[in-house]
Amino acid sequence: MNKYCFGVDIGGTTVKIGLFTTDGTIVDKWEVKTNKEDGGNKILPEVCASLEEKMQEKGIAKDEIEGIGIGVPGPVDDDGVVLTCVNLGWGTFNVAEEVSKLTGIANVKAGNDANVAALGEMWLGGGKGHGEVLMITLGTGVGGGVIHNGKIITGTKGAAGEIGHMTVNYEEEDSCNCGRKGCLEQYASATGVVKVAKRILAKSDEVSAIRDKDNLSAKMIFDAAKEGDKLATECVEQLGWYLGAACANIATVVEPDVYVIGGGVSKAGVILLDVIQRHYEKYAFHAHKDKEFKLAELGNDAGIVGAAKLVINE
Amino acid sequence: MNKYCFGVDIGGTTVKIGLFTTDGTIVDKWEVKTNKEDGGNKILPEVCASLEEKMQEKGIAKDEIEGIGIGVPGPVDDDGVVLTCVNLGWGTFNVAEEVSKLTGIANVKAGNDANVAALGEMWLGGGKGHGEVLMITLGTGVGGGVIHNGKIITGTKGAAGEIGHMTVNYEEEDSCNCGRKGCLEQYASATGVVKVAKRILAKSDEVSAIRDKDNLSAKMIFDAAKEGDKLATECVEQLGWYLGAACANIATVVEPDVYVIGGGVSKAGVILLDVIQRHYEKYAFHAHKDKEFKLAELGNDAGIVGAAKLVINE
Numbered sequence: 001m002n003k004y005c006f007g008v009d010i011g012g013t014t015v016k017i018g019l020f021t022t023d024g025t026i027v028d029k030w031e032v033k034t035n036k037e038d039g040g041n042k043i044l045p046e047v048c049a050s051l052e053e054k055m056q057e058k059g060i061a062k063d064e065i066e067g068i069g070i071g072v073p074g075p076v077d078d079d080g081v082v083l084t085c086v087n088l089g090w091g092t093f094n095v096a097e098e099v100s101k102l103t104g105i106a107n108v109k110a111g112n113d114a115n116v117a118a119l120g121e122m123w124l125g126g127g128k129g130h131g132e133v134l135m136i137t138l139g140t141g142v143g144g145g146v147i148h149n150g151k152i153i154t155g156t157k158g159a160a161g162e163i164g165h166m167t168v169n170y171e172e173e174d175s176c177n178c179g180r181k182g183c184l185e186q187y188a189s190a191t192g193v194v195k196v197a198k199r200i201l202a203k204s205d206e207v208s209a210i211r212d213k214d215n216l217s218a219k220m221i222f223d224a225a226k227e228g229d230k231l232a233t234e235c236v237e238q239l240g241w242y243l244g245a246a247c248a249n250i251a252t253v254v255e256p257d258v259y260v261i262g263g264g265v266s267k268a269g270v271i272l273l274d275v276i277q278r279h280y281e282k283y284a285f286h287a288h289k290d291k292e293f294k295l296a297e298l299g300n301d302a303g304i305v306g307a308a309k310l311v312i313n314e
Numbered sequence: 315m316n317k318y319c320f321g322v323d324i325g326g327t328t329v330k331i332g333l334f335t336t337d338g339t340i341v342d343k344w345e346v347k348t349n350k351e352d353g354g355n356k357i358l359p360e361v362c363a364s365l366e367e368k369m370q371e372k373g374i375a376k377d378e379i380e381g382i383g384i385g386v387p388g389p390v391d392d393d394g395v396v397l398t399c400v401n402l403g404w405g406t407f408n409v410a411e412e413v414s415k416l417t418g419i420a421n422v423k424a425g426n427d428a429n430v431a432a433l434g435e436m437w438l439g440g441g442k443g444h445g446e447v448l449m450i451t452l453g454t455g456v457g458g459g460v461i462h463n464g465k466i467i468t469g470t471k472g473a474a475g476e477i478g479h480m481t482v483n484y485e486e487e488d489s490c491n492c493g494r495k496g497c498l499e500q501y502a503s504a505t506g507v508v509k510v511a512k513r514i515l516a517k518s519d520e521v522s523a524i525r526d527k528d529n530l531s532a533k534m535i536f537d538a539a540k541e542g543d544k545l546a547t548e549c550v551e552q553l554g555w556y557l558g559a560a561c562a563n564i565a566t567v568v569e570p571d572v573y574v575i576g577g578g579v580s581k582a583g584v585i586l587l588d589v590i591q592r593h594y595e596k597y598a599f600h601a602h603k604d605k606e607f608k609l610a611e612l613g614n615d616a617g618i619v620g621a622a623k624l625v626i627n628e
Contacts, residue, residue, distance in 0.1 A: 155569025
């Protein structure tokens with residue numbers, strides 16, 4: 001009984017779904033299209049239909065399902081209420097209750113997708129074995145998730161872990177996507193590091209492997225830095241400074257045991273961990289020194305793994 | 315049965331003790347001297363003797379005591395282990411276990427004093443009715459406590475909530491007491507605001523009520539600002555900027571619902587709340603705006619109230 005659970009990760013274009021045994025083994029995973037017609041009203045019915053279909057396919061009875069966890073690309077409070085989700089066309093409603101109604105399964109929980117991914121990495125990824133984890137996702141933007149005692153800190157209105165919008169530069173003149181100025185996201189996201197590189201290149205006339213590239217990317221910058229390119233190294237140092245200094249300040253609030261770095265930019269690997277940790281140790285309060293910095297391990301599965309973990313109590 | 319509990323707040327010179335009913339009513343409070351002889355080994359036996367004495371005086375049997383909560387001026391982990399406490403001469407040992415042995419009362423919990431005071435303010439003070447609270451104590455230093463779901467976030471090694479050592483100025487050349495540079499404590503503590511004032515006075519030759527005072531204090535600065543003194547107002551603005559900006563960054567991590575400001579500097583009152591909140595709203599991410607800023611209400615009792623709360627589950 002109660003051997004299985006579902007982890008659902010709703011994104012703007014696809015919904016990733018995983019069927020898990022309650023010890024965290026993936027039995028099956030698949031995707032359905034995110035149907036945004038009719039103000040996003042079709043998304044949950046279609047997801048639930050897909051879950052029912054999978055149960056039939058696998059011969060799993062409803063009472064063998066421990067629960068359904070759901071990650072949503074917007075703020076979600078502890079009761080499972082999503083507080084508007086622009087990407088999907090959603091207003092404010094209780095996602096968990098809705099899915100419970102549609103499936104007849106009582107144990108349904110929902111969380112913000114970045115927070116849920118952090119939970120996944122805590123459970124089976126880079127943060128495995130730790131209860132106090134800070135996850136930072138360096139993608140198009142900078143996302144975050146704070147895990148305390150093995151559970152997500154959601155904040156009062158589901159907006160904890162928004163560390164991409166921590167102000168790290170009060171002198172910044174360009175605006176962040178959020179409209180404010182000097183957010184961590186402006187320097188540490190995939191697009192941010194490219195902007196930083198363009199500034200560094202403009203201030204110098206040194207030869208560099210990353211100069212005059214139309215499609216300059218975070219990957220190109222890290223690759224050049226690994227080859228010893230001076231200006232590329234300066235870009236990586238600046239990224240490391242912002243992230244290391246931000247993590248040292250985060251430590252004064254929640255003192256995590258491990259910092260897990262994920263997202264596309266983290267494909268740069270150990271060079272990224274090293275530069276962040278070096279700057280972290282420089283700024284950390286003495287009681288916060290010597291923490292672990294690790295790469296995320298679950299990639300795109302972090303969302304479905306963390307969603308499953310929402311409904312599993314060990 | 316189990317109608318009472320003790321809250322103990324161990325300080326460097328006195329130990330404050332409260333006898334409470336489990337609904338939070340203070341039955342009695344008193345102090346004993348902190349006896350630091352013999353490496354602080356006499357402190358806990360003397361405190362426990364004082365508890366036994368009070369029970370006899372009041373005719374309270376041991377099995378009427380729900381538990382004993384203890385605040386300690388140093389880092390304490392979730393198991394009640396204090397990790398060196400320089401002020402008291404203590405090394406690393408389990409305070410909770412020790413008090414349990416000495417009294418024969420099983421339910422003993424210990425926490426860091428600033429965190430425990432935050433818990434007290436959450437329970438019966440400025441944060442009453444809220445589960446997500448950030449407490450900032452502006453005294454000789456700047457202390458903090460983060461309350462999540464009605465409980466203290468202690469951090470991996472008992473050093474969460476050290477927000478006085480959040481770096482807020484990377485250009486600072488003077489050192490903080492901790493040896494690092496640019497800590498919030500350097501600008502927002504009672505001594506910090508006086509240093510800020512001296513810098514502001516030195517840069518200007520305007521007449522000011524706070525100029526040429528041998529014993530310039532935070533109180534004098536706030537009093538002058540309330541009278542409209544321009545340079546004093548500038549000092550208060552700078553204090554508000556640092557605290558408001560720090561709170562906006564803390565919100566990106568844990569999104570508290572209410573910020574409770576205590577300590578000697580908070581006697582300045584509403585002028586302090588207003589200036590912090592004004593700067594907070596300027597820097598807060600949109601999802602974090604419109605939070606409450608309140609003054610602490612329990613004064614010196616916050617420690618014993620919070621300590622009592624450590625052992626009461628409602």
